[in-house]
Amino acid sequence: MATKILVTDDISQAGLDILSGLEGAEVVVRTNLTPDELKEAIADADALVVRSQTRVTRDVIDSANKLKVIGRAGVGVDNIDLEAATRRGILVINAPDGNTIAAAEHTFAMMISLARHIPAAHRDLLEGNWNRKKWVGVELRGKTLAVLGMGRIGTEVAKRAKAFGMTVLGYDPFLTEERAQSLGVKRCDLDTAIREADFITVHTPLTKETHHMIDAGRIAQMKEGVRLVNCARGGIIDEMALAEALQAGRVAGAAIDVFEQEPLPIDHPLRRCPNVVLTPHLGASTVEAQENVAIQVAEEIVHVLRDDTFEHAVNLPSLSQRQKERLAPYLALAEQLGLFAAQLAQGAPSSMTVRYAGDASDPDGGYLTRTVLKGFFSFQYDGEVNYVNAFRYAEDAGLRVQEVRESRGRIYTNEIEISVATDNGTHRVTGTVLGEYGPRIVELDGYPIDTPIQGILIYTRHEDRPGMIGRIGTLLGDRDINIAGMQVGRRETGGEAVMLLSVDKSVPQDVIDEIAKHPGIRLVRAIEL
Ligand code: NAD
Ligand code: MLT
Numbered sequence: 001m002a003t004k005i006l007v008t009d010d011i012s013q014a015g016l017d018i019l020s021g022l023e024g025a026e027v028v029v030r031t032n033l034t035p036d037e038l039k040e041a042i043a044d045a046d047a048l049v050v051r052s053q054t055r056v057t058r059d060v061i062d063s064a065n066k067l068k069v070i071g072r073a074g075v076g077v078d079n080i081d082l083e084a085a086t087r088r089g090i091l092v093i094n095a096p097d098g099n100t101i102a103a104a105e106h107t108f109a110m111m112i113s114l115a116r117h118i119p120a121a122h123r124d125l126l127e128g129n130w131n132r133k134k135w136v137g138v139e140l141r142g143k144t145l146a147v148l149g150m151g152r153i154g155t156e157v158a159k160r161a162k163a164f165g166m167t168v169l170g171y172d173p174f175l176t177e178e179r180a181q182s183l184g185v186k187r188c189d190l191d192t193a194i195r196e197a198d199f200i201t202v203h204t205p206l207t208k209e210t211h212h213m214i215d216a217g218r219i220a221q222m223k224e225g226v227r228l229v230n231c232a233r234g235g236i237i238d239e240m241a242l243a244e245a246l247q248a249g250r251v252a253g254a255a256i257d258v259f260e261q262e263p264l265p266i267d268h269p270l271r272r273c274p275n276v277v278l279t280p281h282l283g284a285s286t287v288e289a290q291e292n293v294a295i296q297v298a299e300e301i302v303h304v305l306r307d308d309t310f311e312h313a314v315n316l317p318s319l320s321q322r323q324k325e326r327l328a329p330y331l332a333l334a335e336q337l338g339l340f341a342a343q344l345a346q347g348a349p350s351s352m353t354v355r356y357a358g359d360a361s362d363p364d365g366g367y368l369t370r371t372v373l374k375g376f377f378s379f380q381y382d383g384e385v386n387y388v389n390a391f392r393y394a395e396d397a398g399l400r401v402q403e404v405r406e407s408r409g410r411i412y413t414n415e416i417e418i419s420v421a422t423d424n425g426t427h428r429v430t431g432t433v434l435g436e437y438g439p440r441i442v443e444l445d446g447y448p449i450d451t452p453i454q455g456i457l458i459y460t461r462h463e464d465r466p467g468m469i470g471r472i473g474t475l476l477g478d479r480d481i482n483i484a485g486m487q488v489g490r491r492e493t494g495g496e497a498v499m500l501l502s503v504d505k506s507v508p509q510d511v512i513d514e515i516a517k518h519p520g521i522r523l524v525r526a527i528e529l
Pocket of ligand 1: 076077096171204206207209210232257285
């Protein structure tokens with residue numbers, strides 16, 4: 001069956017060509033869909049590509065039966081229900097830097113238009129007037145510009161403002177003093193930026209923290225005659241408070257590209273305000289930017305669908321090819337250990353500690369732990385758990401997950417150990433990757449063992465006395481279950497011993513129950529990997 005890539009907003013042809021180049025792909029472009037049409041179209045899609053117009057709601061995501069990836073040709077992903085996508089294990093990727101320059105240049109165009117009344121003077125002239133006195137503006141040189149959000153676009157705006165002779169204040173929790181100095185920007189807190197600026201421009205994402213970051217209270221703290229610019233996201237500035245301040249003359253002007261509701265309602269108060277420059281979300285609308293983002297997102301979609309390395313995942317840490325190669329052997333071990341631990345632990349798990357040691361302990365953005373959880377929850381939810389939603393499964397199960405990293409392994413050069421606490425007690429399994437021998441279990445509930453972590457296994461804990469192993473062997477023989485390998489371990493003679501048998505076929509539950517009934521057997525588990 002063809003891989004269906006559904007494109008529901010206009011993207012540049014260069015992007016569509018890349019998508020069509022994927023072997024076996026069928027690219028379906030359907031724009032301006034109603035929510036119901038979108039739900040029907042997405043039902044059999046493997047990938048969805050959108051810009052900012054398509055609302056990818058929970059309802060839409062729940063209508064998708066085999067969707068692997070949603071690609072956003074642009075930066076902001078606020079039109080996509082990330083939480084719903086993550087829960088369903090659907091990867092969300094964006095094209096974060098293809099439109100940075102377009103957005104920074106638009107911000108500057110808006111700021112200058114505002115300072116020099118260009119749109120109003122133009123309109124006035126078209127109406128037959130020649131009002132040179134009416135449209136006297138202000139210069140940027142010597143003014144203070146506050147940039148709220150010093151990410152990609154904020155930084156480009158700051159650089160351009162410096163060239164115009166402005167003093168630039170930068171507010172961003174992630175802006176370091178060193179970076180600010182290298183850009184010639186004064187790092188400050190939000191209150192200082194708000195109080196001291198002649199121009200304020202916002203370049204943050206829209207989040208709970210940034211929603212109405214500029215409201216009536218903040219506007220009241222600003223200099224009389226301040227000018228505001230928003231080319232980031234509608235809702236960062238409270239539009240009603242802004243409209244009132246513009247009408248009152250407290251704010252001398254505002255240049256706005258993005259709105260809380262788009263398209264901007266016909267009766268919106270901003271449409272009637274003096275000294276506003278309004279554009280219909282044009283920040284990224286250049287030929288170059290649209291081509292950049294379309295190419296970037298299309299290439300990423302193709303990589304995801306081909307199972308190659310991708311860079312710009314929004315709901316998953318990205319791995320470089322080098323990191324992926326380095327982690328590859330540990331990914332296999334981590335997943336098998338997770339699956340092993342799920343069958344070993346039984347009972348409701350309340351906490352899990354994953355210890356990484358030696359070569360396995362390099363920081364990886366939580367990738368190995370995602371893999372452990374993928375293995376762990378796959379036992380119960382086969383086929384539903386993946387890297388994207390593995391932590392969600394843990395959260396939903398109330399499983400507290402902790403990572404411990406040690407620079408040296410206790411015995412091996414690399415070790416991954418999972419301890420799971422359940423209402424039935426705590427179990428622990430440790431594994432290592434042993435060169436060409438691959439992933440192996442090397443410790444089980446504190447007992448040394450050495451066996452490949454694969455196939456069908458029977459694990460017992462029993463009294464260390466003669467005849468125990470023989471009896472289990474006979475029972476399996478009677479049921480035609482061939483033993484392919486055996487590992488035993490104990491700490492002292494006559495205490496408790498463990499045994500890990502590898503067998504050639506699945507062990508029915510009644511055989512496990514029968515082993516469990518033998519006097520001296522303390523625990524028995526069948527484990528399939
Ligand atoms: P970015 O992620 O590079 O930068 C955002 C910055 O905001 C980061 O440095 C972050 O630390 C900072 N930030 C987050 N929360 C903050 C807070 N509470 N206070 C201060 N700073 C905070 O993103 P970007 O590519 O620069 O894009 C910025 C915004 O512009 C986004 O909202 C994006 O959607 C929007 N955008 C709009 C257009 C358009 O067409 N108008 C085009 C491109 C991007
Ligand atoms: C973005 O976040 O990239 C912009 O809003 C641009 C867009 O979607 O057109």
